[in-house]
Amino acid sequence: MARVEFRNVRKEFHDQQKGTFTAVEGSDFVINDKEFVVFVGPSGCGKTTSLRMIAGLEHQSSGDIIIGDRVVNNLHPKDRDIAMVFQDYALYPHMTIRENLSFGLRNLKKPKAYIEQKVQEAASILDLESMLERKPRELSGGQRQRVAVGRAIVRDPQVFLFDEPLSNLDAKLRIQMRVELAELHKRLGATIVYVTHDQVEAMTLGERIVVMNKGAIQQIASPTELYAKPRNMFVAGFIGSPAMNFMDAELDGNRVLVNGTVLELPESMLSSSLADYDKKKVILGIRPEDIYGEDFVQNVKVEGKMTTSVQVVEHLGSENLVYFQVGERSVTAKVHPETKAYVGLEKTFILDLGKVHFFDPETEMRISD
Amino acid sequence: MRTTVASRSSSSAFMRFCRDYGWAYLFILAPVLLFLVFTLYPVISALIMSFQHYNPMNTTWIGLNNYKTLFQDDVFWKSMRNTVIFTIGTVPVNIVITFVLSYFIFQMKNSWQTLFKATLYLPTVASGVTLSIVWIAIYDPTSTGLINRFLGLFGIDPVIWLGQSSTALFSLMLMNWLGSHGAGIILYLAAMGGIPKSLYEAADIDHASGWTKFARITWPLLKPTTLYLLVTGVITSFQVFISVYLMTHGGPNFATTTIAYLIYDTAFKFYDFGLASAQSFVLAIMIIIVSVIQFKFLSSDVEY
Ligand SMILES: Nc1ncnc2c1ncn2[C@@H]1O[C@H](COP(=O)(O)OP(=O)(O)O)[C@@H](O)[C@H]1O
Ligand SMILES: [Mg+2]
Numbered sequence A: 001m002a003r004v005e006f007r008n009v010r011k012e013f014h015d016q017q018k019g020t021f022t023a024v025e026g027s028d029f030v031i032n033d034k035e036f037v038v039f040v041g042p043s044g045c046g047k048t049t050s051l052r053m054i055a056g057l058e059h060q061s062s063g064d065i066i067i068g069d070r071v072v073n074n075l076h077p078k079d080r081d082i083a084m085v086f087q088d089y090a091l092y093p094h095m096t097i098r099e100n101l102s103f104g105l106r107n108l109k110k111p112k113a114y115i116e117q118k119v120q121e122a123a124s125i126l127d128l129e130s131m132l133e134r135k136p137r138e139l140s141g142g143q144r145q146r147v148a149v150g151r152a153i154v155r156d157p158q159v160f161l162f163d164e165p166l167s168n169l170d171a172k173l174r175i176q177m178r179v180e181l182a183e184l185h186k187r188l189g190a191t192i193v194y195v196t197h198d199q200v201e202a203m204t205l206g207e208r209i210v211v212m213n214k215g216a217i218q219q220i221a222s223p224t225e226l227y228a229k230p231r232n233m234f235v236a237g238f239i240g241s242p243a244m245n246f247m248d249a250e251l252d253g254n255r256v257l258v259n260g261t262v263l264e265l266p267e268s269m270l271s272s273s274l275a276d277y278d279k280k281k282v283i284l285g286i287r288p289e290d291i292y293g294e295d296f297v298q299n300v301k302v303e304g305k306m307t308t309s310v311q312v313v314e315h316l317g318s319e320n321l322v323y324f325q326v327g328e329r330s331v332t333a334k335v336h337p338e339t340k341a342y343v344g345l346e347k348t349f350i351l352d353l354g355k356v357h358f359f360d361p362e363t364e365m366r367i368s369d
Numbered sequence B: 001m002r003t004t005v006a007s008r009s010s011s012s013a014f015m016r017f018c019r020d021y022g023w024a025y026l027f028i029l030a031p032v033l034l035f036l037v038f039t040l041y042p043v044i045s046a047l048i049m050s051f052q053h054y055n056p057m058n059t060t061w062i063g064l065n066n067y068k069t070l071f072q073d074d075v076f077w078k079s080m081r082n083t084v085i086f087t088i089g090t091v092p093v094n095i096v097i098t099f100v101l102s103y104f105i106f107q108m109k110n111s112w113q114t115l116f117k118a119t120l121y122l123p124t125v126a127s128g129v130t131l132s133i134v135w136i137a138i139y140d141p142t143s144t145g146l147i148n149r150f151l152g153l154f155g156i157d158p159v160i161w162l163g164q165s166s167t168a169l170f171s172l173m174l175m176n177w178l179g180s181h182g183a184g185i186i187l188y189l190a191a192m193g194g195i196p197k198s199l200y201e202a203a204d205i206d207h208a209s210g211w212t213k214f215a216r217i218t219w220p221l222l223k224p225t226t227l228y229l230l231v232t233g234v235i236t237s238f239q240v241f242i243s244v245y246l247m248t249h250g251g252p253n254f255a256t257t258t259i260a261y262l263i264y265d266t267a268f269k270f271y272d273f274g275l276a277s278a279q280s281f282v283l284a285i286m287i288i289i290v291s292v293i294q295f296k297f298l299s300s301d302v303e304y
Helices: A047-055 A097-107 A112-125 A141-153 A171-188 A199-205 A223-228 A233-238 B005-049 B065-072 B074-107 B110-125 B128-138 B146-152 B165-177 B182-193 B197-205 B210-221 B223-238 B242-248 B259-268 B273-298
Strands: A004-015 A019-031 A036-040 A062-067 A082-085 A159-163 A191-196 A208-213 A216-221 A245-252 A255-258 A261-264 A281-286 A291-293 A303-315 A320-326 A329-335 A346-352 A357-359
Touching (some): A004 A047, A019 A047, A019 A216, A036 A047, A036 A199, A047 A062, A082 A141, A171 A199, A208 A233, A216 A223, A216 A233, A233 A245, A233 A281, A255 A281, B005 B273, B065 B273, B074 B165, B128 B242, B182 B223, B242 B259, B259 B273
Parallel strands (some): A036 A191, A291 A329
Antiparallel strands (some): A004 A019, A208 A216, A245 A281, A281 A357, A291 A346, A303 A320, A320 A329
16 A cells, blocks of 8 residues: 655755755655665765655655655655654653653544553564663663664554664664564565665665665665666675676677786677677676685686786685785675685686676666676 | 981872872862852851851850841841742743743744844843843833833823832833843753754654644753753842842832842941841752752753
């Protein structure tokens, strides 16, 4: 019932000193009922603004916003049947947890017994039962975060909006809450729009991910598709850690020339759109995990060899990050920890040519395959 | 050489202490001395004086007699009553006025805020003497007085504002309502600015009406500021003196005699320093009791 749709939505901020600033541009998407969609992108790319427009806390400059089957362009936040979890939680500091949870329902003039039941329900889902009479300041960060979620749950809204809810928590708690949020989604079966700048959070939580940059949507896709087929160099570089490597290359039939090294592409990589770039410059993208040391190659069907000297080695325990230079660009390989590598070593790296990506150097768009 | 090892080491320990902390204690000494000489000493000597019949030539110890006199004195009770009426009639009214002004100023654009803050702060920096003189003109009992001229427009006869017991105290209160909001406004504005905007947005989503947001969020979160203004307001108001001294001399017929003015009268008109000290102590104790009560009642659910 509760889908959320943006039709060509644009948001400008007017500032007397800085003039007009476009925070969100030509935003078009459909979030399906019961879907968990994550908005991800670097800080300042317009994620919060998009979320606040869904909530009605910010009014779009143009375009239509649809929730359920209503156009909500001019509806007040309270009439949109949404609930929002703010980045700073926005708990009412002078009210007890019980009062915080029941505030919305009391404003709706729901019967006392109903409110009581709802609060108990939410408290038991979120393990807050023993804290109902406390004030927010007597709670830990993780508990406050759960109260903020609880305040949303009690209202049974059509859509849940989360704005970086985990960013104030420490790393361990963040992972734990991530799991809890995923479970909560299954349990509530609600539509969730979730904003984060953390691509790991996005990849683990989102059924679909909306990648944004500089106010514009870059790609909307499932985590696997984003990883396998990033639509442009921004998405390719943003999703995955360490980021995808880019190298300047030139196509010549089924061969690629990278900094003097010739790589022969497998049949599977060749496509008609790639053929259009024959004898032209392209950008070759390859993820660090698709580069191996010669002495530790795993499951690579078509190998491309590249010999260069190791610049930096980082030991992470379960893997090593090896940095080397290709032309002007620094390249990272994520290799097995037993791969031999030390600074200055002349080493041959194996590129998994079945997993390379090509981009147009002008438009930075993916050359489809 | 009779110096023992022990005393030499202890004297060198003292030297080391002086070298390490000497300056610190020297700096602390200044305010401590000021406090001792100008606060603690006068308070203690006033306390002692309140048990004496003070006379520069022949001071005698009279025990609680000053306090007995005081509690049997009709003027004391009248001044007590006036002080309480003045306090009840000004402090809450002032807080409401300050709050309402702040509430509206807070919604304004920055430049307007500055203008209003500065304007409303002016009476606070102006001397009480200046203000009193201005208000004497405003309350001028002849038909040329500002208020009387205004009332004249409606055919109302001139009122002797400060010169009759029925209006004198009220006139002092009115003057107080219209003067002393600058500091409170600054405090309220700072406190309002300190309430996160997201609380109101959360409340918007939570179906809160404008009134609910005010009553359940703004007002409770401003309670520490209100409490502060209430306590300081009561303390100042209990000591109201300048306007009484300059405008009515406590009259007519003690209608505007406040405790502070009574103390002044007792001490410097009748030179009864013992009785004046006793009156001061009663005032001090009253202020302490009232402040404690206010904290007890109001601070229980205040969020700091
Ligand atoms: N109320 C505002 N006035 C002016 N500019 C704003 C306002 N809110 C956000 N912006 C600008 O819009 C851009 C996007 O902001 P936001 O949506 O908060 O980014 P994020 O993706 O980090 O959540 C930022 O550059 C920010 O400075
Ligand atoms: Mg944000």
